Amino acid sequence: MTATHTPIDPELSDFVDRLDAAVEAHMEWSRRLLRCAVLRVSPGDDVLSAEAHRLCRFGRWFQSAYAQFEALDADAAAAIAHEHEAMHAAVRAICDAVLKGQPGSAEALDTFERTQRAFIDQLAHVKTLALATAVRHDALTGLPMRYGIERDFALCRADALRHGERLWVLMLDIDHFKAVNDRYGHPAGDAVLVHFAQALRKQLRKSEPLYRFGGEEFLVLLRTADAAQALRAAERLRAALARSPATLPDGRSLTVSFTAGLAPVGAEEELSTAVARADAALYRGKQAGRDRVVLAE
Numbered sequence: 235m236t237a238t239h240t241p242i243d244p245e246l247s248d249f250v251d252r253l254d255a256a257v258e259a260h261m262e263w264s265r266r267l268l269r270c271a272v273l274r275v276s277p278g279d280d281v282l283s284a285e286a287h288r289l290c291r292f293g294r295w296f297q298s299a300y301a302q303f304e305a306l307d308a309d310a311a312a313a314i315a316h317e318h319e320a321m322h323a324a325v326r327a328i329c330d331a332v333l334k335g336q337p338g339s340a341e342a343l344d345t346f347e348r349t350q351r352a353f354i355d356q357l358a359h360v361k362t363l364a365l366a367t368a369v370r371h372d373a374l375t376g377l378p379m380r381y382g383i384e385r386d387f388a389l390c391r392a393d394a395l396r397h398g399e400r401l402w403v404l405m406l407d408i409d410h411f412k413a414v415n416d417r418y419g420h421p422a423g424d425a426v427l428v429h430f431a432q433a434l435r436k437q438l439r440k441s442e443p444l445y446r447f448g449g450e451e452f453l454v455l456l457r458t459a460d461a462a463q464a465l466r467a468a469e470r471l472r473a474a475l476a477r478s479p480a481t482l483p484d485g486r487s488l489t490v491s492f493t494a495g496l497a498p499v500g501a502e503e504e505l506s507t508a509v510a511r512a513d514a515a516l517y518r519g520k521q522a523g524r525d526r527v528v529l530a531e
């Protein structure tokens with residue numbers, strides 16, 4: 235088994251760059267305000283507009299990327315919208331007064347400083363979330379990776395118990411995957427991995443999470459009443475893969491099989507020991523000729 239390749243997702247990179255740019259641009263505001271107050275010059279018509287929070291570069295991008303913000307943290311997205319608008323309103327009030335030859339109000343200045351700080355803090359929070367989510371997800375298959383499985387595992391184990399079911403760890407490893415790369419090239423290997431992940435995901439229920447555990451190794455948390463049902467579920471995955479070939483970049487089709495180890499999870503058992511038992515069963519399956527599901531001892 236080898237480490238997962240995770241190229242930097244260009245979409246994430248753009249998202250983070252724009253967040254950084256927004257922080258920088260909005261830190262600049264203090265300097266611009268001071269300039270406006272001291273020199274009594276207009277900061278620009280766009281800034282004085284009642285719609286300034288929608289017209290500024292961040293505002294325009296924020297509207298188009300709002301769904302992304304919401305998916306990461308809906309409360310933070312709402313707070314950013316609110317702080318950003320309030321900050322622009324405070325800037326406008328201060329500049330309006332100064333341009334009329336009056337002093338800006340201390341209240342507006344306090345609001346500006348408070349909302350600017352809150353806005354920048356929220357952007358930093360969203361950046362941390364975006365990076366953490368990207369680290370958890372495999373850029374190739376889109377599946378979550380092994381980091382953080384422990385928490386999901388504990389929740390699934392407790393939920394299965396509550397419903398009178400048992401949790402099973404199913405470790406799957408694509409057979410002869412190195413030969414796929416060697417014979418058809420690395421991009422073809424990547425296409426097989428993507429197809430494999432999608433084909434499995436299609437067969438699984440929402441309550442059965444699927445992870446990319448390593449290079450060509452995947453982990454599923456199954457929930458069934460007994461061993462026979464768990465084995466049937468695993469065999470169903472094997473049959474689905476057998477009738478669903480992957481399309482390679484050159485248009486050719488390729489069917490791959492997998493070997494799997496299936497281990498029941500004890501009521502108090504940790505993920506690591508269940509994975510170790512499933513892995514041992516998987517190893518026996520490879521030794522016995524591959525393309526099979528083996529129940530852990």
Ligand SMILES: Nc1nc2c(ncn2[C@@H]2O[C@H](COP(=O)(O)OP(=O)(O)OP(=O)(O)O)[C@@H](O)[C@H]2O)c(=O)[nH]1
Nearest residue numbers: 235236239408409410411412413420423424449450
């Ligand atoms: N294309 C591609 N290959 C990968 C990726 N991650 C791991 N691999 C390859 O997966 C292969 C795994 O090979 P092995 O561990 O020898 O296993 P195998 O050939 O599948 O043999 P068995 O498991 O014994 O059936 C290695 O050649 C890795 O380079 C990936 O993200 N993309």
